[in-house]
Amino acid sequence: MADNTIEGYTAEKPRQMDLLRFATAGSVDDGKSTLIGRLLLDSKSIFEDQLEAVEATSQSKGYDYTDLALLTDGLRSEREQGITIDVAYRYFATPNRKFIIADTPGHIQYTRNMVTGASTADLGLVLVDARQGLTEQSRRHAVLLSLLRVPHLVLAVNKMDLVDFSQEVFDKIHHEFTQFATKLNIPDLEVIPISALQGDNVVTRSEKMTWYSGPTLMHHLEHVHVASDRDLVDVRFPVQYVVRPKSDDYHDYRGYAGQVAGGVLKPGDEVVVLPSGMTSTIEAIDLFDKEIDEAFPPMSVTVRLADDVDVSRGDMIARVNNAPKPSQDIDAMICWMTNDPLRPRQKLAIKHTTRSARAMVKDIQYRLDVNSLHRDQDTKELGLNEIGRVQLRTTVPLLCDPYSKNRTTGSFILIDEATGVTVGAGMINSGS
Structure with missing residues (x-):
């Protein structure tokens, strides 16, 4: 076996x-x-x-x-x-x-x-x-x-x-x-x-x-x-796709596909689905055409739950007593990637793991001089290739961790809604 x-x-x-x-x-x-x-x-x-x-x-x-x-x-x-x-x-x-x-x-x-x-x-x-x-x-x-x-x-x-x-x-x-x-x-x-x-x-x-x-x-x-280097303690499984095959052989099959971002998943584990807070247990974990006993980063798998709970793309499966706190106020370091500068009150689309939302720039705290590590707290904007600490407010809660803890759940990208161009990359310090 x-x-x-x-x-x-x-x-x-x-x-x-x-x-x-x-x-x-x-x-x-x-x-x-x-x-x-x-x-x-x-x-x-x-x-x-x-x-x-x-x-x-x-x-x-x-x-x-x-x-x-x-x-x-x-x-x-x-x-x-x-x-x-x-x-x-x-x-x-x-x-x-x-x-x-x-x-x-x-x-x-x-x-x-x-x-x-x-x-x-x-x-x-x-x-x-x-x-x-x-x-x-x-x-x-x-x-x-x-x-x-x-x-x-x-x-x-x-x-x-x-x-x-x-x-x-x-x-x-x-x-x-x-x-x-x-x-x-x-x-x-x-x-x-x-x-x-x-x-x-x-x-x-x-x-x-x-x-x-x-x-x-x-x-x-x-x-x-x-x-x-990978986090094998804190279970993080962002759901990318709900698998419902249209086949008589899999009539009752319902799985949640995604890439494990942290921790180890095993059948029988009690888990919570965020942001709904509904709990269940893992019934099985599928890798291609077979069931496996464990899933860990960076494996891409399909998770089946014992209960018929509401789970959709953008949700996250985590351990009941070790789950990320949903956050709408995000404190992050941002690398700005376009010619038009980033300014307070600016509105952008944000993509975090498998969840998409809109975000507004509340404040730019400082611009970091990456040569001297000096923090310019008088700055009013971030220009092309500049890095700074920024406060964001999102329209829906993000299920995030500090970047120092998990590079997958602690990062995001910012997108210009008009052009669809990625304009910034962020590393989360904390959320609240």
Whole structure:
């Protein structure tokens, strides 16, 4: 008989569980695209014809090396300008783990793209040029990753080949960044010297930096522990869809489909449906065409309840004695993503988990300078790419948690009702 517990699921299907999402960040020309190209190349994730095309393009440009950045900078304008503009998602795998990379832009005007790419990351990878050391943008991205509660951070000191693989240069950057990181909420930090162009300490250990005894970048990515980062205590199951098959075989079937955002669900558990407050017990949990014994983040499942209670899209299933408090007054940090500024009294649509509502901006408390961490309390608006603390009032209660507790139920997006464009991303501090 199949073992459908967490341990059994992990043992039977390690590749399904063993997934790391990481986002790259850093200043322009720090070598993010080259590093990702190196990871793809050395992990054998590039087709021969792709590599041949990149080699031919590199030769036509007169390079005496293969420009690995061409593997990732897909937009024509990116190739022409030599910078990353949009968030590019890349996929590769090793025998130990699967990876999803969010290659985010380094330029300050694309900060909103960086926030988008890092919002679901398990790990943030910040690159710095060994010749330049820490820049304002390097610090800016470290602050953003801290605000986004990315639990693991790697500082990759790149282009070590251009400073003669100097330990003194590396130690100086290491010390400076470690001192800066003490001001931030970074629970796990690793600093690695690399050369993305030549491959030193990326996948294989460098013979030119024998003074470095830590892991290579790939070894760290393969072995960093992320399973415990998810909340397995507080049950949160936002209902996305009510399943009522129109079939004689499933005439009485009624299930609630969604993705587990927190906790562990088991048949027999007593639960409450919010916001109605009706209670029931879990009768069964379906995964595709079979019943399972447990569901946990980030599994997408269908939950069946023992009682015929009213449940619809936007509702949330939680434990009876451990449920989020419905809140209409939301205190949040917001990254503003459009040219028209955010101002008090502005009305917007808000999307939180599977629930949609309207919201009004009650107050902008301050704008955060992500370089100095200074709080500008005299601000009257938030402009493009700016981050600030904002008070919102929603038309219906949101079933939310603080972002520090749950990144799924603690986040939302703001939408322009007239155009349908996403104009802001929010991280909830608290609700009342």
